[in-house]
Amino acid sequence: MKATVFHGKGDVRVENVPDAAVVRPSDAVVRVTHACVCGSDLWFYRGDAPWEPGWRTGHEFMGVIEEAGAGVRTLKKGDHVFAPFAYSDGTCEFCRKGLQTSCLGGGYWGGADNDGGQGEAVRAPLADATLVKLPAEVANDEKLLRAILPLTDVMGTGHHAALCAGVKPGATVAVVGDGAVGLCGVLAARRLGAARIILFGRHPDRIAVAAEFGATEVVQERGTDAVARALDMTAGGPDAVLECVGNEGSMAMATGMCRPGGAVGYVGVPYGAQQGLDLRRMFGENIALRGGVAPVRAYAEELLADVLAGKLDPSPVFDLTVGLDDVPRGYAAMDAREAIKVMVKL
């Protein structure tokens, strides 16, 4: 089968790899119909993450069960499913707590040991617990499938940021970062009832999506200017801040502007973020830092129900669609910020 393989900085290639196959009875093989390129894929693409040549890429995908292992009880050939970006056993202490990303038997797609989502098929371990089954009627509803696909990562991650930041009905919320996760954070904050949602970003196309998603204000300044604007606009800071970037500047902004007693919900994979933490202010004003790798499996049913009911549609984050052979072009477009988020349609 064909799949995307990392070869080095700026170099991913679609090439032949061994076919995905059931290895353990709890495995299923998913024929991929839709996948994505993620902002976090850029960390290895840009050489900032310790990735090895030969590793497989892609952690966001949906598709159709092609083969279910003998131990799989809830899924059968032909079922449509989507996959959260981590697989999990559903039974350990952390899965039971809704923290499937810390599953004792789980792991992540791609890398050295697993199939990645940016390929024709994926061996999905622990299929019963991991994969989320879709109603049969969505199979040919491309519009709905596009709206479901972000639940594999960015929509669940934006929701996690909003929960960790403590967004409540009526809250004033800041979202730092206008990537797909930040935009989904706007949507999640609106869904949770925020009264004001201030997006910190400066790309016109992204600002347009943010407005569609419920952002009530946009601040284009960065750094200390952005903090000053936020404190002024909100008379002391937003109650909840969603940090959706993960670098030093974004973390400094988030912790610098949050209202005393509030919380920063951080979901941007931290690269340099530690230096940005304004720990002195956080301590003095009791500002909490909560977040991390989003357990999107925990949110799957709740968010899926809203998508199926027509109440939630994160699909506007996709502004470029490529075929499998053009995945490298998708990376390049994301890297150049020419695309917010790339869908791979097989």
Added chain:
Amino acid sequence: MKATVFHGKGDVRVENVPDAAVVRPSDAVVRVTHACVCGSDLWFYRGDAPWEPGWRTGHEFMGVIEEAGAGVRTLKKGDHVFAPFAYSDGTCEFCRKGLQTSCLGGGYWGGADNDGGQGEAVRAPLADATLVKLPAEVANDEKLLRAILPLTDVMGTGHHAALCAGVKPGATVAVVGDGAVGLCGVLAARRLGAARIILFGRHPDRIAVAAEFGATEVVQERGTDAVARALDMTAGGPDAVLECVGNEGSMAMATGMCRPGGAVGYVGVPYGAQQGLDLRRMFGENIALRGGVAPVRAYAEELLADVLAGKLDPSPVFDLTVGLDDVPRGYAAMDAREAIKVMVKL
């Protein structure tokens, strides 16, 4: 009157200063009967905090109202009171939320502008909201007064750490630090129903107090050895970690050992703590960091009720009592770790 004044590294002196007096109608003058030396006083005493010669010291005190300003409604001459380590107006947004340390009209005792607790008397601004009135019958009950005095800071701070760490009935709790705040953290965790309380400390006298306060286990290792022990003893880390020191090593221990999905409640004033944060692990395992300057005013009534009912007694943290003239000796004893916590009895 006499009061303690900072003169430089390792140099505090008890000397004559202007008498405390009512300046604004909302002020009261408190004649101090008991005060303390705090672990956080050592930051300036050791030259680690930017303090200026001439600044007044002490932020923990109790005493008797000597004069109440014309605007004071709930207190009168002769009332016994204790003072939280910050004063606050009781009416602003943050006071109403129970975050009096972020009070828009508040401040801290001592320093350049206010009387400090380590003196004969204190002008207490915003007396109605700040000072906590004691029942008349405790006035001559020295044992009870000793048990109330830690509510000015260390007991409320330990309680804040436990709340921020999310201590719940049945929880497994780690307390990093065996100073007075750490010991009060042990007591607070027991009060909140923790099943296991593991103290990380190595001083026999402090360990003895911790055992009296409810610590079920003691770990004397530090650093990565301590983390390994904690992970092993608890099969993956304590649910709640109270960080009661504030330096790089203690924060590395706290964030390194906390169970996935758990929280570190930090109350040690951070000096170097930022470098110790294991942010990569916190992100990967969704470990929250919550805490800061404890709003001990918010906890005063609840904790006082337990002390008066005989259910809470943090007084064993005091292992040295000095008179006002001997405050410098109290600092020296704390600095040399010869005393856990010093009471100043006037």
